[in-house]
Structures are given as structure tokens and as C-alpha cells.
Amino acid sequence: MSPQLLGLLVGSGFGTAFVLANAGEPLPGGVGIALRVLAVLCLAAVVVVGFRGDRRGGTERGGTGHGDARPAWFGPRFGLVVVAEFALIFGGIAVxxxxxxPQEVNVAWIALIVGLHFVVLARVWKRGAIAVPGVVLSGLGAAGMIMAAASSVEWIPFVSGALSGVTLLAGALYGAARR
Known part of the structure; x- marks a missing residue:
């Protein structure tokens, strides 16, 4: 399995989890169910399209870090970004x-930090396209924090959670289709 496919699977898996966990009230029941079904279908599409592209060799392969234009995917810089991400997520939730x-603010904080992690990884991996979902997730997380400050917590799970999941799934499906 290529590093790109692994990244797409992780992103679509987390995106699906975000939608499944956050597509509830105050959304009407049918809308929440439809979002959940679409999320699972999108995850399945990423898996099928991603593995098909991986079998064909894909259009992009990860660098080895030895003279390649792009650094290795899962090197020490990646590890540092992930450790910082987890520390910020769990430290921030504790604060x-x-x-x-309110409990709903946690998902906004997670979306904000996950988005920032994508923005940083775009620089580390020299792949600007990865910054796009990162900026969107950061914005959705920040929107949730603002909603909490304005005492509008009931919609935070949808805005910062479900829409963040949709963003991750859309990015992963786009990435899989490009391969």
C-alpha cells in the first residue's frame, strides 16, 4: 500500500467517524441518516478507487527522502506534527x-487542530493541495468556537463535526480519483 493511499484511508476513516458521531440533533432525523449513509458510501468509494489506483501504480509515489523533490511521507517531521497534534487536542480539551x-466545544477544538495539522503537513510534504481541507477544517473549528462564545452550542457538532467530516471525505475522494 502506498503512503498516499494510507493517508487517504486514514482521512476518509476519520471523516466518516466525524459524520457518524455528529450528524444528529438538531438536524432533522432524515437528514442525519442521509449524511451518515453518504459518508459510509463515500468511504467505500475511497477504498475501492484508492486500491484500484494503487494497483495501477497511481500517478504519484512518495519520495524516499534521498534526493527526491519531495520528502519521505512518514519521517521524523511527520512524527513531530502528529505528536504536537495529539498534545494540542488532548491538552486543549483538558483546558x-x-x-x-460546553462539551460540544470539544469537536470544534478537534476540527481546528486537525485542520492546522493538515496545513503544516502541506508544507512538510510539499503538497499544497493538502492545505485546502486543512484551511476549511480550521475555519469550521474556529466557527464552532465562535458559536460557543455566542451561546449557540446546539449546532457546533454539525458545523465543526459533520461538515469537517464531509470535508475530509471530499478531499479523500478527490485524492483517490486523481490517482
Missing amino acids: LRALDA
Whole structure:
């Protein structure tokens, strides 16, 4: 399995989890169910299209870090970004809990940090397209934080959670189709 396909599978898996966990109230029941079904179908499409592209060799292969124009996918810089991401997510949630923030704010914080992690990885991997979902996720996370400050917490799971999942799934499906 290529590093690109692994990344697409991880992104679409997390995107599906975001939608499944956050496509509930206050959305009407039918809308939430439809979003969940579409998320699972999109995940399946990423898997099928991604593996088909991987078998054909894909259009892009990961660099080895030895004289390639692009660095290795899962080297030390990637590890540092992921460690920082987890520290910020869990540390931030602990701070939010200590501040007595509503539970719904957690998903906004997670979306914000995951988005920033994509923006940083776009630089590390020298792949600007990865920054696009990162900027969108960061914006959706920031929107959720603003909604919390404005006491509109009931829609945070949809805005920062479900829409972030849709963004991850769309990005993964686009990436798989390009391969």
C-alpha cells in the first residue's frame, strides 16, 4: 500500500467517524441518516478507487527522502506534527474542561487542530493541495468556537463535526480519483 493511499484511508476513516458521531440533533432525523449513509458510501468509494489506483501504480509515489523533490511521507517531521497534534487536542480539551466549556466545544477544538495539522503537513510534504481541507477544517473549528462564545452550542457538532467530516471525505475522494 502506498503512503498516499494510507493517508487517504486514514482521512476518509476519520471523516466518516466525524459524520457518524455528529450528524444528529438538531438536524432533522432524515437528514442525519442521509449524511451518515453518504459518508459510509463515500468511504467505500475511497477504498475501492484508492486500491484500484494503487494497483495501477497511481500517478504519484512518495519520495524516499534521498534526493527526491519531495520528502519521505512518514519521517521524523511527520512524527513531530502528529505528536504536537495529539498534545494540542488532548491538552486543549483538558483546558476547555477546566474552563467549564460546553462539551460540544470539544469537536470544534478537534476540527481546528486537525485542520492546522493538515496545513503544516502541506508544507512538510510539499503538497499544497493538502492545505485546502486543512484551511476549511480550521475555519469550521474556529466557527464552532465562535458559536460557543455566542451561546449557540446546539449546532457546533454539525458545523465543526459533520461538515469537517464531509470535508475530509471530499478531499479523500478527490485524492483517490486523481490517482
